[in-house]
Amino acid sequence: MKTLLIIWMCLCTGLCMAQTSVGDGTHVTVHAGENPLETLLTEEQKQSVTHLTVTGTLLDTDYTFLRDRLYGQLDTLNLRAANIDTLPDIRTEDIWASSPNKIHLILPLNIEHLGTNFLSQFSGYNIEVTGNFPTFGASFSTPPYSYGIKVLLSEDNFSYKTKISKTPDKVPETYYSSIYSLDEETLYYMNIDDGGEYTIKEGTKVIHGTAFRNLILTMSKLILPASLDSIGDYAFEHTLCLMPVGYVNKPYPTLGHWEPGIICEAIEPPKLGKDVFKESVLMFSYLYVHEACIERYKQADGWNSAIEVRAIEKMGDYPHSVLPLKKGEENISVTTTPDSYELTFGQKPLYMEMYNTNGVLLTKHPIESSSLSIDRNRLVTPCTIVCVHFTNGTTETVKLIP
Structure with a gap:
């Protein structure tokens, strides 16, 4: 009887261990x-x-x-x-x-x-x-x-x-x-x-x-x-x-x-x-x-x-209504702050477009200075694509993450 009791206790212990961590x-x-x-x-x-x-x-x-x-x-x-x-x-x-x-x-x-x-x-x-x-x-x-x-x-x-x-x-x-x-x-x-x-x-x-x-x-x-x-x-x-x-x-x-x-x-x-x-x-x-x-x-x-x-x-043909980017141009400098992105332009800008990742135009407006601040709370997830068009006929794009 004592042997059976010991076996029963071992089985119960094993079952408990199987169900716990x-x-x-x-x-x-x-x-x-x-x-x-x-x-x-x-x-x-x-x-x-x-x-x-x-x-x-x-x-x-x-x-x-x-x-x-x-x-x-x-x-x-x-x-x-x-x-x-x-x-x-x-x-x-x-x-x-x-x-x-x-x-x-x-x-x-x-x-x-x-x-x-x-x-x-x-x-x-x-x-x-x-x-x-x-x-x-x-x-x-x-x-x-x-x-x-x-x-x-x-x-x-x-x-x-x-x-x-x-x-x-x-x-x-x-x-x-x-x-x-x-x-x-x-x-x-x-x-x-x-x-x-x-x-x-x-x-x-x-x-x-x-x-x-x-x-x-x-x-x-x-x-x-x-x-x-x-x-x-x-x-x-x-x-x-x-x-x-x-x-x-x-x-x-x-x-x-x-x-x-x-x-x-x-x-x-x-x-x-x-x-x-x-x-x-x-x-x-x-x-x-x-x-x-x-x-x-x-x-x-x-x-x-x-x-x-x-x-x-x-694929190298461009639509007449769109100007291609000149290779080697880097006309946008981006500085990141906790609340915004500061964009500084090396050429005179004309206007800016902002797109979401579906390619949908979110906003478009002129740029009248050599720098621009964009608040992070204006951006959409996972990122916002910013296209800046310049007076010299170039266009540059940067990606900004909220």
Whole structure:
């Protein structure tokens, strides 16, 4: 009888340990799923935990507890060993009710999809892919959740390949990375820096579903390769892509004016999945293709949603109503203060235009002095694009962050 009692006590102790947390005050591991996560952490752990590892699964209420109680203090949320294939949708009103949090999020090995708005609750975060590469749900927050996102592969994840590229218009130390399949025929994701030219490598045949969904390609151009055959569902939904005035970069010359766009080198229009360009870049930008296949793109569903399909071969032609930037001119000096930006002009200015990242004109007015102060509270998120036109026929653009 005494032996049976000891065995029973050991089993109870083991069950209790399986349902409670272990670790010191800052690094905690918990097996969740049967009882609410909130009940598995001690009050001390709730106050001090910065690195939380979850095994098992999570209840619906656990995500609310994480968002409302822990996200503000967590540095890392490790779900690698959790039995979760879908991270849930988050209501837009819940996103607006809380401030974004900076967390290193380690995804489960068997993850398949991140739900609507799920990542909108984070800001400046890294997502670490440990197993499958997920698709991303739509985002209805402002700005879209993927602004500033960096997707990483875990050190032992050999399912994919990361290609590092120099950003042509920046110092050599600046890079952007793309995640491809091992055969490099499928692009899964591209980490976007702030501005520049982004090229999907030649030989790529498929762009993964939702690969660019909700991204902001601020002051950038995106080049799709001649080898591209198809693009997956929602790949560019809610994607914004802007080109600065007078942007000069190889292999394509400056467009010479405000012209967001995508350059597609494929002769045959790549096949499109469901809602690839829904409410995204092509609705307010130009599509550049080879002159010989313009008509094919104009007749191809999805691709013909562009404002206009133009020839790559004529990209150096400027509209008569817009003056190109003279290369080498630097007529704007920007000084940052806590409450404003101070702009000083090296040439006599004529007028200023301010745009949001959708390319929508916010304001336009003359400039009558050699300097100008812009209050930060006048700016819109994620940034405001300021275009200054000078009397010498040049136009310069600066990006100001609120």
